[in-house]
Amino acid sequence: MADLRRLLAALLAVAAVVPAVAAQAPDAAPSSASTAAVAASAPATVKFEAPGARLTAADPALEARMLAITGELRCLVCQNQTIADSHADLAVDLRQEVREMLQKGRTPEQIRKYMTDRYGDFVLYRPPLKPSTVVLWLGPVVLLAVALLALVVVIRKRARLADDQFEPDPMLDDGTEAVDATSPRPGNLA
Amino acid sequence: MKALKFLIPLVVFLVLAGFCAYALVQNHDPHEVPSPLIDKPAPEFALTRLDQPGQTIHRADMLGKVWMLNVWASWCEACRDEHPYLVEFAKLKALPIYGLDYKDQREPAQAWLAERGNPYDASLFDANGRVGIDFGVYGVPETFVIDKQGVIRYKKIGALTPEALRDDVLPLLRKLNG
Numbered sequence: 370m371a372d373l374r375r376l377l378a379a380l381l382a383v384a385a386v387v388p389a390v391a392a393q394a395p396d397a398a399p400s401s402a403s404t405a406a407v408a409a410s411a412p413a414t415v416k417f418e419a420p421g422a423r424l425t426a427a428d429p430a431l432e433a434r435m436l437a438i439t440g441e442l443r444c445l446v447c448q449n450q451t452i453a454d455s456h457a458d459l460a461v462d463l464r465q466e467v468r469e470m471l472q473k474g475r476t477p478e479q480i481r482k483y484m485t486d487r488y489g490d491f492v493l494y495r496p497p498l499k500p501s502t503v504v505l506w507l508g509p510v511v512l513l514a515v516a517l518l519a520l521v522v523v524i525r526k527r528a529r530l531a532d533d534q535f536e537p538d539p540m541l542d543d544g545t546e547a548v549d550a551t552s553p554r555p556g557n558l559a
Numbered sequence: 560m561k562a563l564k565f566l567i568p569l570v571v572f573l574v575l576a577g578f579c580a581y582a583l584v585q586n587h588d589p590h591e592v593p594s595p596l597i598d599k600p601a602p603e604f605a606l607t608r609l610d611q612p613g614q615t616i617h618r619a620d621m622l623g624k625v626w627m628l629n630v631w632a633s634w635c636e637a638c639r640d641e642h643p644y645l646v647e648f649a650k651l652k653a654l655p656i657y658g659l660d661y662k663d664q665r666e667p668a669q670a671w672l673a674e675r676g677n678p679y680d681a682s683l684f685d686a687n688g689r690v691g692i693d694f695g696v697y698g699v700p701e702t703f704v705i706d707k708q709g710v711i712r713y714k715k716i717g718a719l720t721p722e723a724l725r726d727d728v729l730p731l732l733r734k735l736n737g
Contacts (some may be wrong), residue, residue: 445592445697458662459697462688487695489595 602693641718649678658682
């Protein structure tokens, strides 16, 4: 029983860590659904855009590509908004900049480099995998693996224990024990 | 060893608490994003002077001296707080100070300087903010120190303070000129 309590405590602690670590990443990986929604609804989005956006809204394909890219870039002014969503002046300017770069035939990769050259990896909602971000990317997976490993180890250990190591099962309503603790159970015959 | 197993959750908790305490104590402003431009060559620019629309200043004109670029605008609230310090600092003649008048209009900008004093050797007029974007400007005021080779050595986001000028800018200047 003491073992079980420790196991539970350890699992709870791990469970507490996982969301904390994952919480570092919610900005890092916005649901692709919302990004896709922004991109898909490009023509409809135009009416929410700042005036500058309307100038080239005549080209919905370009607008959709622009929004797909800026939807994954953080606006430096309103840091919890994307450049696609933000009404900050700078975001309006940067959307225009991206439109012009797309018209010049720049690839999304080149445009992201243009942004990170100026504002750093901070603008990327999907941070690149590199030494300084390894913990961010792999931390949750590692913690999950540790938790599963602990679970397997403890279950196996408990499976090898004799019946008398466990507390008796609770009484049934009629006052008899649910299972006779002294009689061997099928699972424990070996 | 086995006896200490019950300490594991405590250790995990302490590690977590340590991270949280660090985040609270280090007093980090998430709005201050470290600029990737530090120690990189300043971007190219060619802008007209605020007071002389006919005269253009290029990046190359500034090579050979350590200089300060202060991004400001007449519409910028925080620039008003910063301005007296800058005017005071300019009197030291420690280094040439150039303004980057960001997304502004000439008339109000010049009136703003006339009213509050002009600490700048010249202000570059960046009407559409393109040069500001190349400098990674996202919150006016911002201040850069650029060395003789045209490399950005310092960036301050937000209003300059006497402390920042005394503890960061002046020592850096001694180093760069030394």
